Amino acid sequence: MSATAAAATEERARAIFARLFDERDLSDPGWYWAGDVVVRFHALDVTVRGPDGMAAFFAELFLSVPDWRIEVEEVLGHEGAATIRWRGTGTHTGPPWRGIEATGRHIDLPGCDVMRFDADGRVTENVVYYDGATFARQIGMLPRAGSAADRAALAAFNAAARVRHRVKR
Numbered sequence: 736m737s738a739t740a741a742a743a744t745e746e747r748a749r750a751i752f753a754r755l756f757d758e759r760d761l762s763d764p765g766w767y768w769a770g771d772v773v774v775r776f777h778a779l780d781v782t783v784r785g786p787d788g789m790a791a792f793f794a795e796l797f798l799s800v801p802d803w804r805i806e807v808e809e810v811l812g813h814e815g816a817a818t819i820r821w822r823g824t825g826t827h828t829g830p831p832w833r834g835i836e837a838t839g840r841h842i843d844l845p846g847c848d849v850m851r852f853d854a855d856g857r858v859t860e861n862v863v864y865y866d867g868a869t870f871a872r873q874i875g876m877l878p879r880a881g882s883a884a885d886r887a888a889l890a891a892f893n894a895a896a897r898v899r900h901r902v903k904r
Contacts, residue, residue, distance in 0.1 A: 745812030756805040764790040769857040778867030799832030800825035819848045
């Protein structure tokens with residue numbers, strides 16, 4: 736792989752993130768995503784297919800978290816692929832997102848995308864990783880780590896696990 740190919744891939748990944756998250760330009764989903772794109776959001780246990788599916792996903796996110804921003808922290812480009820480490824921030828104040836009612840709480844979430852590109856620089860495959868538990872704690876869906884509610888939930892879970900284990904014997 737040439738240094739030029741890696742640099743071009745890094746530049747394309749940064750351009751995608753800038754246009755999508757800084758400009759919020761969803762007017763031409765085919766500019767970002769290939770027609771057969773498959774994107775897996777592991778924390779959500781969701782797979783989105785196609786440019787229109789991706790545009791709809793981000794349109795919903797931008798409505799629900801109107802100040803959502805992504806800061807690209809690092810891009811590691813390879814010929815035809817890139818890994819993008821990012822930090823997303825915003826406040827969940829809009830309509831429900833993925834069925835979750837807005838809480839008005841701030842989100843500060845590190846994450847990583849692993850993308851593959853076609854010859855035209857469009858994303859053909861993307862796997863998105865971020866800590867869903869951190870997100871859930873920040874919006875109030877889960878109790879704060881180490882709090883009394885967190886300890887109580889852990890104790891209840893462990894008690895139920897011990898009961899299930901005894902029943903299996």
